[in-house]
Amino acid sequence: MILYFSGTGNSRWVAQQLAAVSKERVYDLAGLFLSDVYELEKGEPLGFVFPVHAWGPPEMVMRCISQLKLSSAPDYVYFVCTCGDDTGKTEELFCKVVARRGWRCEAGFSIVMPNTYVCLPGFDVDAETVEKEKCGKAKERLALVEERVFWKKHGFDCKEGRMPWLKTYVLRPLFIRFLMSAKAFHVTDACISCGECGKVCPVHNIRMISGRPLWGDDCTMCLACYHHCPKHAVAYGRQTAKKGQYIFHKESVGR
Numbered sequence: 001m002i003l004y005f006s007g008t009g010n011s012r013w014v015a016q017q018l019a020a021v022s023k024e025r026v027y028d029l030a031g032l033f034l035s036d037v038y039e040l041e042k043g044e045p046l047g048f049v050f051p052v053h054a055w056g057p058p059e060m061v062m063r064c065i066s067q068l069k070l071s072s073a074p075d076y077v078y079f080v081c082t083c084g085d086d087t088g089k090t091e092e093l094f095c096k097v098v099a100r101r102g103w104r105c106e107a108g109f110s111i112v113m114p115n116t117y118v119c120l121p122g123f124d125v126d127a128e129t130v131e132k133e134k135c136g137k138a139k140e141r142l143a144l145v146e147e148r149v150f151w152k153k154h155g156f157d158c159k160e161g162r163m164p165w166l167k168t169y170v171l172r173p174l175f176i177r178f179l180m181s182a183k184a185f186h187v188t189d190a191c192i193s194c195g196e197c198g199k200v201c202p203v204h205n206i207r208m209i210s211g212r213p214l215w216g217d218d219c220t221m222c223l224a225c226y227h228h229c230p231k232h233a234v235a236y237g238r239q240t241a242k243k244g245q246y247i248f249h250k251e252s253v254g255r
């Protein structure tokens with residue numbers, strides 16, 4: 001069974017490709033009912049695929065692992081995270097939350113893909129050439145990950161980057177405290193009231209009021225609303241007016 005979370009499609013693509021090769025079931029974890037018990041056959045692998053958010057797994061992935069009810073304990077847990085640059089100590093945080101369930105994470109991989117974070121100065125989507133290059137390399141990397149997971153190999157291969165400890169254990173808590181809120185989202189006059197931002201929000205945090213989106217308090221900062229808006233009318237404070245948008249397209253990877 002593969003459970004994925006994705007804001008702009010990178011991780012969804014990875015999860016679907018993995019599922020196609022391994023013939024496993026794949027679920028969007030934003031749509032799971034955490035009060036239900038999910039069937040896991042003896043020996044069936046349990047994989048999590050998600051984007052790196054502030055050098056760790058998204059809060060909602062951690063919550064899902066803590067609350068997920070399975071019919072039997074998994075004997076092979078693994079993760080694949082997608083990131084724009086580097087993962088920091090994502091592996092460590094993921095393994096810890098899995099261990100709290102009494103399970104063991106046996107393998108983990110990162111795949112560098114186009115960046116989606118745009119809410120701070122100096123952060124933007126990648127240039128088209130960089131996007132193309134990343135997608136080409138991601139396809140090759142995924143083939144390697146597919147093979148390792150198919151044979152239930154053990155071991156971790158994540159691109160931690162420089163100063164991973166500082167990023168995950170010092171910057172990440174600050175990021176979560178001050179930058180994980182939907183309060184700075186607003187809509188510009190370019191809005192055509194199409195409702196797309198609300199439709200793509202994985203946690204249903206956006207309501208349309210008098211033809212305009214209104215953000216609630218339950219935001220995971222996946223930025224799906226920002227990147228999917230056809231008019232670039234979703235803004236985050238004053239940071240995003242001149243920033244680009246990105247959504248994963250199969251054509252970028254040719255499969």
Ligand SMILES: Cc1cc2nc3c(=O)[nH]c(=O)nc-3n(C[C@H](O)[C@H](O)[C@H](O)COP(=O)(O)O)c2cc1C
Pocket residue numbers: 005006007008009010011012050051052053054055056082083084085086087113114115116117221222223248
């Ligand atoms: C809130 C947020 C935080 C992010 N933090 C990181 C990070 O710490 N390191 C990194 O390399 N990429 C980071 N990214 C980029 C994403 O991990 C990357 O683009 C990922 O492939 C997006 O996956 P998705 O399309 O499945 O949502 C971040 C993106 C968002 C929206």
Ligand code: SF4
Pocket residue numbers: 187190191192193194195196197198212213228229230231232233234
């Ligand atoms: S997606 Fe953009 S244009 Fe459509 S309702 Fe949302 S903000 Fe308005």
Ligand code: SF4
Pocket residue numbers: 007182200201202203204205206215218219220221222223224225226
């Ligand atoms: S409000 Fe926007 S950023 Fe927050 S969870 Fe929904 S789609 Fe993602």
